[in-house]
Amino acid sequence: MIQEKISKANNEALNKIVSAQPTLMGIGKALDDIPGMTEKTFLHAGPPVTWENMSGPLRGAIIGGLIYEGLASNEEDAIKLAESGEITFDSCHHHNAVGPMAGVVTPSMPVWILKNKAFGNYAYCTLNEGLGKVLRYGAYSEEVIERLNWIQNSLGPVLRDALTLAGEIDLKTMVAQVIQMGDDGHNRNKAGTSLLIRELAPYIVKTNYTDEVKSEVLKFMHKNDHFFLNITMPVCKCTMDPLEDIKYSTLVYTMARNGTEFGVRVAGLGNRWFTAPAEVIDGLYFPGYTMEDANRDIGDSCITETTGIGGFAMAGAPAIVQFVGGTPSDALNYTMSMYEITEGESGSYKIPSLDFRGTPTGIDIQKVIDTGIRPIINTGIAHKNPGVGQVGAGLVRPPMKCFEDALEAYVNMLEEEGLF
């Protein structure tokens, strides 16, 4: 009887994933559009964490965010304000949002607005800043703040106006295309960025900004291969959120890291987080940096793997190994092993080299524990100290403890309901 209930619930959860209709609606402002934002609310990646327990890169991004918002004029003032308790820190996931790496979202930031038209829910994400010295990797120097201001005053408004002219964009089809063009949707976003430019350029040129501003916007998107990441992430977020509270489902609907802890949420267990210390990443480091410099795993971007792309789709993105390490055979093996721990396959995101097989979709905590195979995640690596930025990229897995604790809580829940 229990098995039947679980099977039915997991089937419903998988159907919700595959029938999602993520759609780009426009660009808004975090304060105005993200539910529950206030002028003193700062969102961050991963499960909730206090200032005291925040990792270096997350602290760096908070410091940068406070300077960007004009709430502090320097590092010292920013730290005092963060310690004062005056700022509300909360997980992006509690506000229908996701953020790559430190994932800090502050009230003035422009955000992509996405809607899952199959279920009516929304998701939000900031605009990608590029690689290297950027806020999301914990850097907060003058160039970082200047870029954030440019994003707020130029990039955001131009894209907002272009999208108003373009109308809604079907992102499910676009992500399906990019998976077939060699992107994994997490650390390889060349195809996605290119398709987005192709989609928006005709409308960008029609906006009422100077040619110089429009050219700067197009150049910024063109030189940032990760620009589309901040679209795939909310695509996945709005795809997975409808799974919350599917009674008896053992599928994972959130995986996220705050740089201190890794957190997992399971459909049948509502919004409860199962956390454990995040792991250090095995990867390729930029010249001059080693694993000693690395912060623990950080960011909401593994919402892509939760949805069945990212590391789960690496078989279709062999070139990604030049960025995260390993060989194309490893990439193929990672995808094949993920079929062992998932409920089914995507009906839309398909890998040509696997005879157009759908990507492994719907991580089942039962299968993770039974097989001992943990989800594979490809990811960027932030320096452990605030203010430095990105130092590499690599591969990582969630701690098994998150899945073990979730399974125990799940069995306890069934016991309390008298189902044994």
Add this chain to the structure above:
Amino acid sequence: MNKINELFNKEISVINMGLESFYTDLKKQDVKAIHVDWRPPAGGNKKMASLLSRLK
């Protein structure tokens, strides 16, 4: 004993489960062998195996 001797006098095909080194040693000796990547349920974690069994 006779049956075992009989077995080893024939060409044998081996399915190896568990330690992969047994398989690689056989392959080096040109014995037909395949390796099954098998682990005990829940990696041998009794508590987890017991929790899983309650859901079956």
